[in-house]
Amino acid sequence: TLTRGTIAANKSGKFVIKLRKLPEGGPYTLTVSSDEETIEIKDVYIGEVWLAAGADNMKMPLKYTENVDEACKLIRNRRLHYYVVPTVQEIEPDFEKADKKAKWVTVNSYNAKNMSAAAYYFALELMTKVDCHIGIIGAFEDGTNAASWQSVKSLENTPEGLNYLNEWNELSSGVSESEFMTKLMRYEQAKAEWDLEYEKTASRYNGYAYDEVTQVIGRFKREYPCGKWSARRPGGMFEQKIMRIAPLKIAGIIFYQGESDCDLHSEDYYGVFITLIKEWRSVFNDEELPFIYCQLHMWIDRARHSIGLEDF
Secondary structure (H helix, E strand, O other), X not given: OXXXXXXXXXXXXXXXXXXXXXXXXXXXXXXXXXXXXXEEEEEEEEEEEEEEEEOHHHHOEHHHOOOHXXXXXXXXXXXEEEEEOOOOOOOOOOHHHHHHHOOXXXXXXXXXXXXXXHHHHHHHHHOOOOOOEEEEEEEEOOOOOHHHHOOHXXXXXXXXXXXXXXXXXXXXXXXXXXXHHHHHHHHHHHHHHXXXXXXXXXXXXXXXXXXXXXXXXXXXXXXXXXXOOOOOOOOHHHHHHHHXXXXXXXXXXXXXXXXXXXXXXXXXXXXXXXXXXHHHHHHOOOOOOOEEEOOOOOOOOHHHHHOOOOOO
């Protein structure tokens, strides 16, 4: 029996519950019952939820930044909560298994280092403005361009979006499933080895930040494989991450992405980014949903600048 809200469901079994306004706080227990079964979901909090989305720069954890020990001490209460939407392999995806592994975490001075650095500092600032529990949902993936963060239908409606789609179709044509899976396994193995080396080096030098550690071990340069099964394909992140949580009621979005578009799609980005914002506001049922984005600063390569060439 639902006494404080409304519920809607479709034939596939997916449902949405809209609760009436509840007092901020927690932990509460959410009880769902039928004639045959009762399920209790404990440690439920009422407050503001923000979506932190994007690519590498949003994903980068606090432990990869400077002064991480001091930064972790800034969270002194238990009113910040963090969840990361998992990325699932597109060939025979097991979303249920991935969801069971992904859990909400209450952030403290010990585990804060694993949180997105950009999202963490944003949350700290937000906590000075609002007096409530704050939940941050992380939705990010390395090396993704703007096309992967909106639907294929949306991309097809603009000439800029079609440029992304045409490029991807050309790059992925002729790549077989077995070829893609082989390259993906090699990529993931190499990335796991690089991550381990990073952790060892950072530990050896007592918490070097990302730039300092990569001067020692080098940056990870292996390209993510291209194929129609890729999670980073056009529409991939939109389907895997955004539509996995929409239409959850959120207070706003912070977005940090764009480097992957600089070389080939710098002239396309504006048109695609505008439609991305519109689509996200649509799927979250809020035409005025705050969308805060980080704009990449100008950058000039010293060697190229010395011979008169300009970079962006």
